[in-house]
Amino acid sequence: xxxxxxxxxxxxxxxxxxxxxxxxxxxxxxxxxxxxxxxxxxxxxxxxxxxxxxxxxxxxxxxxxxxxxxxxxxxxxxxxxxxxxxxxxxxxxxxxxxxxxxxxxxxxxxxxxxxxxxxxxxxxxxxxxxxxxxxxxxxxxxxxxxxxxxxxxxxxxxxxxxxxxxxxxxxxxxxxxxxxxxxxxxxxxxxxxxxxxxxxxxxxxxxxxxxxxxxxxxxxxxxxxxxxxxxxxxxxxxxxxxxxxxxxxxxxxxxxxxxxxxxxxxxxxxxxxxxxxxxxxxxxxxxxxxxxxxxxx
Amino acid sequence: xxxxxxxxxxxxxxxxxxxxxxxxxxxxxxxxxxxxxxxxxxxxxxxxxxxxxxxxxxxxxxxxxxxxxxxxxxxxxxxxxxxxxxxxxxxxxxxxxxxxxxxxxxxxxxxxxxxxxxxxxxxxxxxxxxxxxxxxxxxxxxxxxxxxxxxxxxxxxxxxxxxxxxxxxxxxxxxxxxxxxxxxxxxxxxxxxxxxxxxxxxxxxxxxxxxxxxxxxxxxxxxxxxxxxxxxxxxxxxxxxxxxxxxxxxxxxxxxxxxx
Amino acid sequence: xxxxxxxxxxxxxxxxxxxxxxxxxxxxxxxxxxxxxxxxxxxxxxxxxxxxxxxxxxxxxxxxxxxxxxxxxxxxxxxxxxxxxxxxxxxxxxxxxxxxxxxxxxxxxxxxxxxxxxxxxxxxxxxxxxxxxxxxxxxxxxxxxxxxxxxxxxxxxxxxxxxxxxxxxxxxxxxxxxxxxxxxxxxxxxxxxxxxxxxxxxxxxxxxxxxxxxxxxxxxxxxxxxxxxxxxxxxxxxxxxxxxxxxxxxxxxxxxxxxxxxxxxxxxxxxxxxxxxxxxxxxxxxxxxxxxxxxxxxxxxxxxxxxxxxxxxxxxxxxxxxxxxxxxx
Numbered sequence: 090x091x092x093x094x095x096x097x098x099x100x101x102x103x104x105x106x107x108x109x110x111x112x113x114x115x116x117x118x119x120x121x122x123x124x125x126x127x128x129x130x131x132x133x134x135x136x137x138x139x140x141x142x143x144x145x146x147x148x149x150x151x152x153x154x155x156x157x158x159x160x161x162x163x164x165x166x167x168x169x170x171x172x173x174x175x176x177x178x179x180x181x182x183x184x185x186x187x188x189x190x191x192x193x194x195x196x197x198x199x200x201x202x203x204x205x206x207x208x209x210x211x212x213x214x215x216x217x218x219x220x221x222x223x224x225x226x227x228x229x230x231x232x233x234x235x236x237x238x239x240x241x242x243x244x245x246x247x248x249x250x251x252x253x254x255x256x257x258x259x260x261x262x263x264x265x266x267x268x269x270x271x272x273x274x275x276x277x278x279x280x281x282x283x284x285x286x287x288x289x290x291x292x293x294x295x296x297x298x299x300x301x302x303x304x305x306x307x308x309x310x311x312x313x314x315x316x317x318x319x320x321x322x323x324x325x326x327x328x329x330x331x332x333x334x335x336x337x338x339x340x341x342x343x344x345x346x347x348x349x350x351x352x353x354x355x356x357x358x359x360x361x362x363x364x365x366x367x368x369x370x371x372x373x374x375x376x377x378x379x380x381x382x383x384x385x386x
Numbered sequence: 387x388x389x390x391x392x393x394x395x396x397x398x399x400x401x402x403x404x405x406x407x408x409x410x411x412x413x414x415x416x417x418x419x420x421x422x423x424x425x426x427x428x429x430x431x432x433x434x435x436x437x438x439x440x441x442x443x444x445x446x447x448x449x450x451x452x453x454x455x456x457x458x459x460x461x462x463x464x465x466x467x468x469x470x471x472x473x474x475x476x477x478x479x480x481x482x483x484x485x486x487x488x489x490x491x492x493x494x495x496x497x498x499x500x501x502x503x504x505x506x507x508x509x510x511x512x513x514x515x516x517x518x519x520x521x522x523x524x525x526x527x528x529x530x531x532x533x534x535x536x537x538x539x540x541x542x543x544x545x546x547x548x549x550x551x552x553x554x555x556x557x558x559x560x561x562x563x564x565x566x567x568x569x570x571x572x573x574x575x576x577x578x579x580x581x582x583x584x585x586x587x588x589x590x591x592x593x594x595x596x597x598x599x600x601x602x603x604x605x606x607x608x609x610x611x612x613x614x615x616x617x618x619x620x621x622x623x624x625x626x627x628x629x630x631x632x633x634x635x636x637x638x639x640x641x642x643x644x645x646x
Numbered sequence: 647x648x649x650x651x652x653x654x655x656x657x658x659x660x661x662x663x664x665x666x667x668x669x670x671x672x673x674x675x676x677x678x679x680x681x682x683x684x685x686x687x688x689x690x691x692x693x694x695x696x697x698x699x700x701x702x703x704x705x706x707x708x709x710x711x712x713x714x715x716x717x718x719x720x721x722x723x724x725x726x727x728x729x730x731x732x733x734x735x736x737x738x739x740x741x742x743x744x745x746x747x748x749x750x751x752x753x754x755x756x757x758x759x760x761x762x763x764x765x766x767x768x769x770x771x772x773x774x775x776x777x778x779x780x781x782x783x784x785x786x787x788x789x790x791x792x793x794x795x796x797x798x799x800x801x802x803x804x805x806x807x808x809x810x811x812x813x814x815x816x817x818x819x820x821x822x823x824x825x826x827x828x829x830x831x832x833x834x835x836x837x838x839x840x841x842x843x844x845x846x847x848x849x850x851x852x853x854x855x856x857x858x859x860x861x862x863x864x865x866x867x868x869x870x871x872x873x874x875x876x877x878x879x880x881x882x883x884x885x886x887x888x889x890x891x892x893x894x895x896x897x898x899x900x901x902x903x904x905x906x907x908x909x910x911x912x913x914x915x916x917x918x919x920x921x922x923x924x925x926x927x928x929x930x931x932x933x934x935x936x937x938x939x940x941x942x943x944x945x946x947x948x949x950x951x952x953x954x955x956x957x958x959x960x961x962x963x964x965x966x967x968x969x970x971x972x973x974x975x
Contacts, residue, residue: 102532103489103491103532104488104489104532104534105489276484277479277481277484277485278484278485278486278487280448280479281477281479281485281548282487282498283448283468284446284447284448284468284471284472284476284477285468285472285498285499285502285503286468286469286472286499286502286503287498287502295490295498296487296490299487299489299490300487300488300489427918433836433838434836537927537928537930538688539927540927567687567688567863567928568687568863568864568865568904568907568908569687569903569904569907569923569924570687570927571907572907572921572922572923573923573927575921576920576921576923579918579919579920594836594837595837596837597866597908600917601917601918601921602917602918604917604918620917621917634838635837635838638837638838638840638841639837
């Protein structure tokens with residue numbers, strides 16, 4: 090029949106592959122992505138590869154400066170803190186605490202938020218509004234303050250910090266999911282699926298989620314940088330991880346007392362926090378930029 | 387030939403949203419009755435707000451009629467029973483940009499109605515999909531492409547493939563030809579005529595382009611603000627319009643219908 | 647005198663690996679008081695051509711022409727800023743989907759007042775505000791909106807598409823242009839409103855002697871309201887001439903196919919028979935055929951069509967084809 094012109098490319102890029110190709114084109118985003126992956130690997134494997142045990146005290150080498158200093162020792166690459174614990178091992182273990190915990194926190198709040206948001210979008214009227222807005226009271230209080238309040242109720246400790254920050258991050262996912270799903274419902278292909286006899290869950294899973302997953306992930310990276318800062322802040326205030334644990338915020342708090350004689354105990358954890366937040370933001374920004382490019386082309 | 391689709395007293399009215407005392411009943415469509423036979427095309431003409439999209443949605447089952455019944459081959463169609471309806475009545479939408487899910491390949495897209503409504507296994511489904519794509523003028527290899535790789539005319543063909551894959555008896559074209567370029571529109575019309583011949587389909591064409599209506603339809607119905615203003619054979623309605631509204635419509639497109 | 651004289655204009659897309667010629671040597675002339683139609687389907691480059699005339703293409707595109715004269719001034723010699731200054735004084739453009747072209751956050755009155763030309767106001771600076779309002783109201787009257795108070799106070803989303811298009815035309819008229827380019831002004835409208843807009847444009851053309859370049863993909867709509875037509879296909883020039891000639895005796899196979907697919911021609915063939923069409927579809931930018939771009943689809947194509955044809959002129963009816971249908975009439 091008709092001799093239609095078709096694509097003469099060999100591969101058939103799916104929309105996700107297109108996103109990846111756009112993502113790859115900015116070098117700085119790829120550097121950020123590499124750092125992000127490095128942090129994830131470190132967070133998973135840190136307890137196995139640290140050179141020293143993180144809570145072991147080496148009382149003969151207290152407050153040693155980092156190895157590039159005149160007085161530093163190569164066996165303690167980044168120096169030691171006021172109890173003789175090796176900074177490098179503590180920082181690496183801290184990755185799995187601060188960074189890894191933020192990842193888990195975002196994952197949990199994403200799942201809960203998406204479920205509530207989808208239910209809110211599927212129903213109409215009062216039920217939908219209730220589901221959409223009942224956690225908005227959480228949005229109205231600054232996230233750190235909210236986390237402090239919850240931790241003050243539940244008591245300090247790492248798991249309570251986790252729940253506090255999960256609760257703080259849920260409302261944004263609810264709103265994003267509900268708006269995205271409502272927007273998708275207005276499109277014709279969802280109506281076509283419904284007319285074919287697909288149930289609501291099947292429509293959600295096959296027709297809607299593949300198209301909104303990118304928006305949710307872009308929001309998740311934003312949430313993660315906020316989560317890292319919140320966990321570190323709570324640790325700094327003494328409300329998060331208990332003292333011997335090498336969480337970056339807690340390390341900052343102990344290092345402050347010795348700031349003038351041993352500045353590395355302060356700036357090294359601070360740089361670690363900065364590094365992880367910048368890497369997360371670069372990945373998030375790269376993803377949003379790639380989404381925009383894909384929409385334009 | 388007995389009627390394929392019989393509509394009797396179909397109407398739709400709904401309340402506007404608002405406070406309890408402030409709600410008004412708006413009639414989108416006054417009671418309407420008509421019949422369609424196989425191999426025939428009914429054109430529904432009207433401006434926006436005339437109720438033609440409401441009628442399309444009622445026929446295909448996307449909305450619940452306030453009154454009236456729709457009978458297909460003697461069987462009444464119930465609202466909400468999509469599985470029963472979709473084997474017989476299918477619809478093609480207007481805006482080809484949002485008719486196809488951008489994250490699915492064409493294979494997955496056409497597989498879904500088959501998976502939900504027939505008992506064929508995977509291999510049989512693939513074969514059927516390939517045949518359907520060839521019927522609408524695309525290649526079988528197009529199965530693994532994504533929708534963004536097609537042009538507007540090809541996307542409408544894929545919509546058509548999705549409509550005919552369940553071998554329905556009635557297809558509703560909701561302004562499906564309006565957004566296409568003239569040459570693509572002619573190709574699509576030829577394709578639809580061929581399919582009507584081969585499969586014995588009945589079409590319901592909703593359009594405001596009287597040139598296409600004149601060429602493609604046997605009967606014609608003119609809607610104005612939810613009411614049927616004029617109904618009859620296309621040739622008669624266009625050459626001797628009786629109602630004022632029909633006359634106005636034809637006047638505005640007069641140059642399309644006169645031949646020099 | 648020719649208002650606009652373009653010869654062999656090409657627009658090249660520079661960003662791809664190999665530059666793509668989106669518009670390939672198109673010629674266009676517009677006289678004073680003439681309504682010219684520019685017909686082409688999607689992908690024909692007609693919107694690109696209009697944007698190149700106005701001068702709004704960004705650095706991805708390179709515009710090149712043998713001759714690009716506006717009222718005798720050679721625009722290719724001027725710098726981009728000077729070109730824009732010359733053109734924006736006398737040329738205005740209206741677009742598809744007028745509601746999307748208006749600012750949704752300000753009232754129509756404010757947008758109209760912004761469009762009013764400063765030089766046409768006289769008087770002291772404290773009088774200018776009042777004069778601006780008067781000028782905006784007068785513009786609305788010119789396009790047929792009688793009660794301007796209601797219109798100036800509303801926001802774009804409160805008006806219908808046809809009314810928004812009239813407002814766009816009013817804004818375009820603010821600078822008293824000599825040429826109005828209408829890029830598919832009625833594509834988003836119903837037929838009754840389309841007729842209104844076209845009648846308005848025709849009356850403006852007759853009353854103010856303003857030339858109009860009407861861009862559309864709908865041949866039958868355009869033939870009713872224009873004096874001359876230029877047809878484009880896939881970025882190439884196909885045919886140009888008076889409307890009557892083009893419709894009665896199309897020389898190029900593509901124009902003939904367009905004419906055959908219009909309802910006027912179809913009214914003579916029996917109902918529900920096959921329409922005459924060209925096989926295949928419009929080539930995409932990445933895979934343009936060499937030579938005459940209609941080649942793969944043309945029923946009269948032969949070996950010579952691998953070379954781009956030259957423009958031949960038969961008493962004002964120009965056609966660019968190796969095997970034109972001239973001899974069959």
